[in-house]
Amino acid sequence: MTTRQSQCWILTGYPEGLPDATTFRLESRPLPEPAAGEVSLEALYLSVDPYMRGRMSPVKSYVAPLQPGDVIAGAAVARVTESKHPDFVAGDLVLAPLGWRTAGVLAGASLQKLALPVERASLALGALGMPGLTAYFGLLDVGRPKPGETVLVSGAAGAVGSLVGQIARLMGCRVVGVAGSEEKVRWLTEELGFHAALNYKAHEDLREALAPLCPDGVDVYFDNVGGAVSDAALGLINLRARLVICGQIAQYNAKNPPRGPRPFATLLVRRARAEGFIVFDFKERFPEAQRRLSTWVDDGRLRVRETVIEGFENVPKAFLGLFTGQNTGKMVAKL
Amino acid sequence: MTTRQSQCWILTGYPEGLPDATTFRLESRPLPEPAAGEVSLEALYLSVDPYMRGRMSPVKSYVAPLQPGDVIAGAAVARVTESKHPDFVAGDLVLAPLGWRTAGVLAGASLQKLALPVERASLALGALGMPGLTAYFGLLDVGRPKPGETVLVSGAAGAVGSLVGQIARLMGCRVVGVAGSEEKVRWLTEELGFHAALNYKAHEDLREALAPLCPDGVDVYFDNVGGAVSDAALGLINLRARLVICGQIAQYNAKNPPRGPRPFATLLVRRARAEGFIVFDFKERFPEAQRRLSTWVDDGRLRVRETVIEGFENVPKAFLGLFTGQNTGKMVAKL
Numbered sequence: 001m002t003t004r005q006s007q008c009w010i011l012t013g014y015p016e017g018l019p020d021a022t023t024f025r026l027e028s029r030p031l032p033e034p035a036a037g038e039v040s041l042e043a044l045y046l047s048v049d050p051y052m053r054g055r056m057s058p059v060k061s062y063v064a065p066l067q068p069g070d071v072i073a074g075a076a077v078a079r080v081t082e083s084k085h086p087d088f089v090a091g092d093l094v095l096a097p098l099g100w101r102t103a104g105v106l107a108g109a110s111l112q113k114l115a116l117p118v119e120r121a122s123l124a125l126g127a128l129g130m131p132g133l134t135a136y137f138g139l140l141d142v143g144r145p146k147p148g149e150t151v152l153v154s155g156a157a158g159a160v161g162s163l164v165g166q167i168a169r170l171m172g173c174r175v176v177g178v179a180g181s182e183e184k185v186r187w188l189t190e191e192l193g194f195h196a197a198l199n200y201k202a203h204e205d206l207r208e209a210l211a212p213l214c215p216d217g218v219d220v221y222f223d224n225v226g227g228a229v230s231d232a233a234l235g236l237i238n239l240r241a242r243l244v245i246c247g248q249i250a251q252y253n254a255k256n257p258p259r260g261p262r263p264f265a266t267l268l269v270r271r272a273r274a275e276g277f278i279v280f281d282f283k284e285r286f287p288e289a290q291r292r293l294s295t296w297v298d299d300g301r302l303r304v305r306e307t308v309i310e311g312f313e314n315v316p317k318a319f320l321g322l323f324t325g326q327n328t329g330k331m332v333a334k335l
Numbered sequence: 336m337t338t339r340q341s342q343c344w345i346l347t348g349y350p351e352g353l354p355d356a357t358t359f360r361l362e363s364r365p366l367p368e369p370a371a372g373e374v375s376l377e378a379l380y381l382s383v384d385p386y387m388r389g390r391m392s393p394v395k396s397y398v399a400p401l402q403p404g405d406v407i408a409g410a411a412v413a414r415v416t417e418s419k420h421p422d423f424v425a426g427d428l429v430l431a432p433l434g435w436r437t438a439g440v441l442a443g444a445s446l447q448k449l450a451l452p453v454e455r456a457s458l459a460l461g462a463l464g465m466p467g468l469t470a471y472f473g474l475l476d477v478g479r480p481k482p483g484e485t486v487l488v489s490g491a492a493g494a495v496g497s498l499v500g501q502i503a504r505l506m507g508c509r510v511v512g513v514a515g516s517e518e519k520v521r522w523l524t525e526e527l528g529f530h531a532a533l534n535y536k537a538h539e540d541l542r543e544a545l546a547p548l549c550p551d552g553v554d555v556y557f558d559n560v561g562g563a564v565s566d567a568a569l570g571l572i573n574l575r576a577r578l579v580i581c582g583q584i585a586q587y588n589a590k591n592p593p594r595g596p597r598p599f600a601t602l603l604v605r606r607a608r609a610e611g612f613i614v615f616d617f618k619e620r621f622p623e624a625q626r627r628l629s630t631w632v633d634d635g636r637l638r639v640r641e642t643v644i645e646g647f648e649n650v651p652k653a654f655l656g657l658f659t660g661q662n663t664g665k666m667v668a669k670l
Binding site: 054061223226227230243245246247248251257258259260261262263264265266267268269270271272273274275276277278281 | 389396397558561562565578580581582583586592593594595596597598599600601602603604605606607608609610611612613616
């Protein structure tokens with residue numbers, strides 16, 4: 001009997017600065033037979049997300065660091081090939097913490113059955129999954145926008161940002177996005193209903209460029225990027241503004257602690273609040289959010305785009321593309 | 336009939352960087368007779384506070400800028416010399432928005448009668464006044480400390496910080512202070528009941544020096560100073576820490592926007608909140624706070640020290656001393 005194998009992407013070591021092809025190594029690992037309570041899976045879609053960069057560092061964060069030699073961890077949409085768990089049968093589509101692997105054997109308890117058809121199953125990694133929940137709770141619970149307020153979103157064409165802006169519009173806000181290309185800007189304003197958007201790469205003085213797009217200032221700044229875009233945003237915030245610190249992708253690959261203008265004096269003068277969060281803080285309310293997100297996607301109020309990279313061999317390339325803005329909407333790898 | 340005069344300290348212009356003696360000019364101005372509803376006052380104690388620096392700048396803040404030629408604005412304890420307002424009689428002690436003047440005529444409606452004896456009247460500028468209220472609401476409502484948590488206070492020997500630490504101790508917290516001299520450190524730990532305190536001037540690596548004083552990390556950081564002390568504090572915050580941004584005195588005289596390590600990534604990883612506030616946001620609850628502060632001062636649970644500078648001619652010197660840490664507790668000028 002041949003032992004079945006899984007292809008895996010392995011962390012070779014902790015990258016200094018921007019990861020590259022040498023950060024990852026392809027390996028074939030034997031697959032065990034599923035024991036009682038376990039399920040065999042084949043991966044259909046693998047998620048690549050900016051937060052994964054944090055796990056490729058030895059510094060303790062809200063997720064434990066990976067060890068060199070570990071398979072890169074992450075969510076996947078997978079198909080059950082064999083089940084020894086009563087809740088699953090072969091052919092089921094599931095959301096699984098499979099990591100960057102072509103196949104795996106996991107405890108049934110770690111899986112979530114998907115009610116989506118296979119051609120839409122990748123939504124479970126995006127608008128109906130972690131990025132969607134992040135946008136939902138970050139905007140509504142941390143940012144607490146009121147109708148008529150201005151919501152400014154950085155990383156606006158990304159998996160989270162593109163949803164934040166659309167949800168803010170549904171809440172009756174003026175929505176302004178910052179993104180990294182003219183094409184993304186057009187997508188935000190012409191298809192997603194953002195009231196205005198800015199290509200940050202086309203401007204020297206970002207604050208000056210943003211100011212006319214936010215004539216009433218900024219009440220909620222939803223920050224996915226940090227750095228110079230956030231410096232500009234801070235210059236426009238109103239009294240009692242809320243800064244939702246969701247991501248800082250501009251800094252994830254910094255070799256030295258990034259420096260910039262100190263923001264606390266602005267928080268003081270504007271009596272504003274900056275707050276970091278992660279989506280798992282809202283775990284008990286995931287069903288509520290998933291119901292609403294699902295309704296909005298189904299009836300077209302939330303528009304979703306994905307950037308799909310084909311082939312398991314290209315998973316690291318998809319991941320690295322996040323840091324150069326290769327994605328519009330959620331980036332996924334399709335096997 | 337001789338027109339009575341008031342001595343006044345006038346803003347000569349907006350200082351660049353640290354104000355100095357040339358920022359202020361002494362002038363004699365005539366005093367009008369009080370009209371109906373007005374009260375004549377002689378100043379007993381004038382307040383000098385770090386926030387006043389903000390009014391000596393043309394930049395819009397939470398207080399309108401003073402204009403060159405204006406009397407420096409601020410609170411004072413004054414005695415009524417003549418009253419044309421039914422609520423006041425000659426001899427009454429009042430809290431008055433007199434500014435840096437020896438005497439003045441103000442609308443009775445702008446005054447608050449003090450129930451304090453004259454020898455304790457300056458408390459109305461400190462523990463029972465704006466700094467006390469700032470400490471009270473900033474700590475309890477913005478910082479929300481829980482018993483057993485660690486509260487770290489910068490500017491701990493100042494008017495606000497010395498109260499914040501003591502209130503935090505009353506709430507059952509571990510209290511750690513950062514101040515600018517060994518003498519202040521001794522005062523905090525030996526007289527005010529701080530569990531630990533650090534002289535920031537005696538250490539190169541503040542974070543390394545602070546860490547052993549905060550063995551369980553920092554849950555609430557009450558920030559009066561900003562700059563390097565805050566950088567160190569940020570390195571020690573726990574999950575869901577609250578950073579109360581009350582003052583940034585280390586930056587008030589900066590000629591260029593101060594730069595430093597970017598803090599948002601730490602807020603994100605720790606899911607922490609940084610929030611600016613000013614005491615007037617809590618105006619409707621001042622009576623509650625003043626009752627409690629007054630009880631704590633009377634029964635000795637809050638210890639109060641003042642740094643008293645004598646003489647109207649020395650008011651600017653008292654103010655400038657705030658930026659070099661000349662005060663322990665509240666700085667007041669006694670006329």
